[in-house]
Amino acid sequence: MTYAPDADSGSDSAPDADPGAGQQEAAPQWLAEDQRTVWLGLVRLLATLPAALDAQLGRDAGLTFFEYSVMAFLSERPEVTLRMSELARLTNASQSRLSNVVKRLEQRGLVRRVPCPDDGRSTLAVLTEEGLRTVVEVAPRHVRTVRHLVVDALTPEQLAEMGAAHESILRRLDPGARTDPRRLDRPGT
């Protein structure tokens, strides 16, 4: 990924818009060898882990990880109900994507949509009985997969460190976002 100098033509003399002139250590143009290694590892993880989650859930329940996430978040609510917009936020999805996915889940009888009584613009997604059964059935295996691939692969300290690191990155990605779902239980209404 050209995080180190090109092994090719005049590379380190590449012309480019110089960034902020006043950097502390004047961050070098390329990554150091060890930085590059970590970055490529993360990129590999980005490509591999979602595929593994989809594979497990696809095998065991015919669901994608995203579909599972939608149903799982619903299952955690006392009324197995959530507004579409809130659900989109929780699952890191665009409204459009969520709309399409919920439509498909509805066709499969796993979720139902009802107009929100409080706000005519909103739609509530409700987990059906069958949807709940599906989640309850597949969740243990899914959690086992997550344990096996991630949680149990690391020491508790590593896990905590990784969590902190991800927080830092997420703050840079979305400066306004609360990453820790703590006091978002009563979203808007």
Added chain:
Amino acid sequence: MTYAPDADSGSDSAPDADPGAGQQEAAPQWLAEDQRTVWLGLVRLLATLPAALDAQLGRDAGLTFFEYSVMAFLSERPEVTLRMSELARLTNASQSRLSNVVKRLEQRGLVRRVPCPDDGRSTLAVLTEEGLRTVVEVAPRHVRTVRHLVVDALTPEQLAEMGAAHESILRRLDPGARTDPRRLDRPGT
């Protein structure tokens, strides 16, 4: 994601295929609160970071991160050339995906395909002059983005820890894979 007990109907009595009976600490069915938090952070990262990389490269060069990766790996070779299969491995892509993407890059004049002289089955992807110019031009900004979002967001110790953690996870994802691209320069031929 139902990594904690459902807030709903009889959840912890959920019937499911009991896993290996003899676990050390009999890993609980659900995740602990702090484990769940870390996991959800990782999931959010998985959804957010690739989008951010695509956004930056799309704005600056009309490229996806994957397209950039393809060209960047080529640019790092003395002959700006790589076999399709090797390139697919480096970019964590299926052969099909790579084939489609290289076809598009070829139509845009950024990459060229030539039959491999040593093996009639193989195809070599070669970066064109324009392709190399594009990479050289956009790489500094891309690296800056990576620095800003990841490398510089963490202390060197955090970065190293994160690298080690990812290694552990990647080993579980793909037990046969060398994550550290060290002695894979001479792939198979």
Added chain:
DNA sequence: CCAATTTACTTGACGCTTGAAGTGAATGGG
């Protein structure tokens, strides 16, 4: 109380990825 704006969601066209064939080229017995 009405017009303009904002909010919540849905739809449709388009592009990309996937997975299942399909094409040649190279190998490896028999």
Added chain:
DNA sequence: CCCATTCACTTCAAGCGTCAAGTAAATTGG
């Protein structure tokens, strides 16, 4: 030498996600 198999790659038909509208309800301001 030849047939079967494997390998490297490409293609095609689905399916999914995204972006740009579009609809309808709520809010805001005059």
